[in-house]
Amino acid sequence: xxxLTSEPQNDTVVFLSGVSVRYRLPNERVATLKxxxxxxxxxxxxxxxxxxxxxxxxxxxxxxIFGILGRNGAGKSTLLKVVSRVLIxxxxxxxxxxxxxxxxxxGAGFHLELTGMENIQLNATLLGHNRKEIKQKxxxxxxxAEIGEFIEAPLRTYSSGMIARLGFSVAxxxxxxxxILDEVLSVGDAAFNxxxxxxxxxxxxxxxxxxxxxxxVDTVRSLCQRALLLEHGNVLxxxxxxxxxxxxSNLIFGN
Amino acid sequence: xxxxxxPSRSIIYDSSKQRNLAIEELRSIFHxxxxxxxxxxxxxxxxxxxxxxxxxxxxxxxLGTMLILSVVFSRLFNMQGHYPAFIMTNLIAWNxxxxxxxxxxxxxxxGSSLFQKIYLPRTAFVVSTIxxxxxxxxxxxxxxxxxxLITRVPIRATIxxxxxxxxxxxxxxxxxxxxxxxxxxxFPDVAEMYPILxxxxxxxxxxxxxxxxxxxxxxxxxxxxxxxxxxxxxxxLVIYDGKVPTSAEWGIATGVALGTLLIGWxxxxxxxxxxxxxx
Numbered sequence: 001x002x003x004l005t006s007e008p009q010n011d012t013v014v015f016l017s018g019v020s021v022r023y024r025l026p027n028e029r030v031a032t033l034k035x036x037x038x039x040x041x042x043x044x045x046x047x048x049x050x051x052x053x054x055x056x057x058x059x060x061x062x063x064x065i066f067g068i069l070g071r072n073g074a075g076k077s078t079l080l081k082v083v084s085r086v087l088i089x090x091x092x093x094x095x096x097x098x099x100x101x102x103x104x105x106x107g108a109g110f111h112l113e114l115t116g117m118e119n120i121q122l123n124a125t126l127l128g129h130n131r132k133e134i135k136q137k138x139x140x141x142x143x144x145a146e147i148g149e150f151i152e153a154p155l156r157t158y159s160s161g162m163i164a165r166l167g168f169s170v171a172x173x174x175x176x177x178x179x180i181l182d183e184v185l186s187v188g189d190a191a192f193n194x195x196x197x198x199x200x201x202x203x204x205x206x207x208x209x210x211x212x213x214x215x216x217v218d219t220v221r222s223l224c225q226r227a228l229l230l231e232h233g234n235v236l237x238x239x240x241x242x243x244x245x246x247x248x249s250n251l252i253f254g255n
Numbered sequence: 256x257x258x259x260x261x262p263s264r265s266i267i268y269d270s271s272k273q274r275n276l277a278i279e280e281l282r283s284i285f286h287x288x289x290x291x292x293x294x295x296x297x298x299x300x301x302x303x304x305x306x307x308x309x310x311x312x313x314x315x316x317x318l319g320t321m322l323i324l325s326v327v328f329s330r331l332f333n334m335q336g337h338y339p340a341f342i343m344t345n346l347i348a349w350n351x352x353x354x355x356x357x358x359x360x361x362x363x364x365x366g367s368s369l370f371q372k373i374y375l376p377r378t379a380f381v382v383s384t385i386x387x388x389x390x391x392x393x394x395x396x397x398x399x400x401x402x403x404l405i406t407r408v409p410i411r412a413t414i415x416x417x418x419x420x421x422x423x424x425x426x427x428x429x430x431x432x433x434x435x436x437x438x439x440x441x442f443p444d445v446a447e448m449y450p451i452l453x454x455x456x457x458x459x460x461x462x463x464x465x466x467x468x469x470x471x472x473x474x475x476x477x478x479x480x481x482x483x484x485x486x487x488x489x490x491x492l493v494i495y496d497g498k499v500p501t502s503a504e505w506g507i508a509t510g511v512a513l514g515t516l517l518i519g520w521x522x523x524x525x526x527x528x529x530x531x532x533x534x
Contacts, residue, residue: 023532033442085268085374087531094270102373109369113301122297125290126375134289 008059008095013178013209014083016058019092021078021233023050052078053089054233065210067220067227067241069248074230076213080180083211098177098209102127108167116151116158116166123170137173144195145169165192172199179208217245276524283376290375294383298358299390313391314398317346321402324463332464340399340408344495345462347395348487352428353453355388359432360439360446367440370530377527378520381432385425392421399494411497420490420500423512427486430515433523440530460484482511 008015053075060066070076081087084100109126110119120141124134142151145165147158155163181200204210214220220227220241227244229236231251237244284291303309321343329338362380369375403410439445460483461469470478478484489508492500500508 032444033438033448034444036442081371081531086371088270088528092270094268096268097266099266108372111297111301113304114297118297118300122293125287125293126369127373128287128375129289131289131292 008097009061011061012059012095013062013064013097014058014060014211015093015095016056016082017093017095019053019056019058019082019089019094020051021053021075021082021087022090023052024048051233053082056092056235058228058235058238060209060211062209063207064226065204065212065224067224067244068211068213068230069217069220069227069244070230071252075233076230077182078233079230080182080211080213083178084180096178099174100178101176101180102171110155110163110167112156113154115154116145116147119155119166120170123167124173127171127174129174133174141166141169141173144173144199146192161192168196172196172203175203175206176208179203179210180213181210182213217249221245276528277521280376280378280520280524280527284378284382287376287379290379291383291386294362294380295386295390298383298387310394313394317343317350317395318398318402320346328463332468336406337408339406340403341465341491341495342463343399343402344491345487347392347399348424348490349457349460349462350395351388351392351424352431352483352487353457354391355384355428356432356435357449357453358384358387359436360449363436363439364443364446367530377530378433378523381429381436381523384432385429388428389421389425408495409497413493413497413499416493416499417490420493420508423486423508424490426512426516427482430512430517430519433516433519437523437526440526456483460487462487482515485511 006017056079068076068079078087082089082094083096084102085094085096109123111122114122117138120138121134124137125131129137145162145168147162147166150158150162158166179200210223212220212224224241226239227241228238229244229248229251236251237247308315321339324342325339328342332338359381362384366375366380370377400410402408435445435449457463459469459473459477460481461478466478466484466488486508489500489504492498492504
């Protein structure tokens with residue numbers, strides 16, 4: 001099953017080749033310039049490196065629902081950051097075809113003094129959309145977020161549920177080519193949660209590739225075709241979801 | 256099958272094809288130009304929306320400082336009647352520089368949490384502070400003209416050269432802002448230290464006193480090595496002195512401003528790769 005192609009193929013969406021991420025952490029945390037200078041003069045700046053990912057090779061095809069399993073600190077988030085362009089790997093090649101849904105916590109980048117409408121525009125431009133694209137989408141965003149006439153009021157008058165709804169509506173207004181699902185979504189009330197799940201499903205159905213990160217073996221087994229198991233930044237195995245789930249269960253519960 | 260509401264744009268990102276970071280960033284910031292506009296709008300709206308005096312404050316601020324300084328210093332420097340116009344011209348240039356560079360530090364601190372989550376051109380926040388600064392400067396020019404008229408300092412045609420001297424100030428402030436932001440991304444305490452540096456810089460630059468006065472205390476080379484002085488001088492010449500700067504003055508100021516911008520842009524973009532590594 002593991003694909004050893006050295007170049008992205010026609011139907012490739014995500015392609016990683018020999019990707020390593022090394023964090024260089026100072027032995028003691030030097031957070032200020034003053035301290036850094038003093039230590040530099042004393043010759044005391046030492047680093048130890050920490051491999052968050054080691055030589056990862058990955059080849060995900062269009063339309064796949066791909067599971068990522070691993071314990072806390074295994075490198076799952078780092079892998080997602082590399083795919084979503086937030087982190088440039090220390091080594092190796094990352095090749096991604098298409099728009100990746102953001103790893104944004106809902107409402108990051110919102111400003112409380114701005115109105116809901118102004119926040120929609122700010123947030124959508126943060127996600128890389130231009131004025132024209134945003135104008136087209138605004139009715140749909142408003143419709144989905146269910147904010148009503150509050151949309152012209154400053155965000156500080158909103159409830160936390162309203163803010164979360166607005167954030168989700170903006171973040172998912174555009175169909176991504178690669179959908180990253182990290183942990184379980186919990187936004188607002190049950191009715192809105194159902195709407196969210198529906199939107200996720202419609203993304204999948206219209207051909208988005210999904211990277212699913214979960215602790216739940218059952219979710220991965222039921223949704224994914226293939227999966228990857230990470231441990232200490234190393235890929236232990238890539239293969240059919242069932243097999244990987246079994247291996248993961250052994251890893252955490254077994255010997 | 257639900258039909259696709261947006262056609263999937265074919266955007267291929269290939270980390271092995273990243274050629275020149277400085278040029279990539281330039282392309283990226285152009286692509287994200289609407290973001291710059293939104294950030295400037297955010298800064299202006301949040302600044303002016305909730306205070307009644309709003310925009311008026313931006314005009315009153317340099318006016319107030321000018322009044323205080325005029326009372327204290329005008330006799331000391333022997334400029335009497337012309338001192339208010341002189342000091343206000345300098346203050347407007349200085350405020351632009353001080354405000355945009357300080358704002359870029361804060362914008363960087365604010366933005367660093369976003370850099371951990373989504374891809375954005377890293378220069379976006381620093382560039383947007385320039386936009387905000389330009390609007391504020393434009394507003395501050397209104398009371399300046401008012402003071403020129405009251406104190407009967409002639410406004411000459413050289414004022415039409417203002418866009419050019421402003422452009423140099425923009426390039427210089429952006430360059431310094433980028434360098435500072437790079438440092439603050441790694442060491443947040445730089446934001447704490449900068450106001451002190453700024454105060455020192457202000458007194459080493461002929462802002463509140465004429466350059467002849469400063470030259471008496473400071474050896475001439477220290478003055479001529481101060482890049483900010485060289486850039487602000489061109490600004491003052493076209494507004495207050497009503498003189499066309501000599502080609503040497505233009506040349507030096509342009510060299511300093513563009514050089515600073517180039518160094519800042521390259522330094523920032525080279526280091527921006529590792530911003531997300533600093534958690």
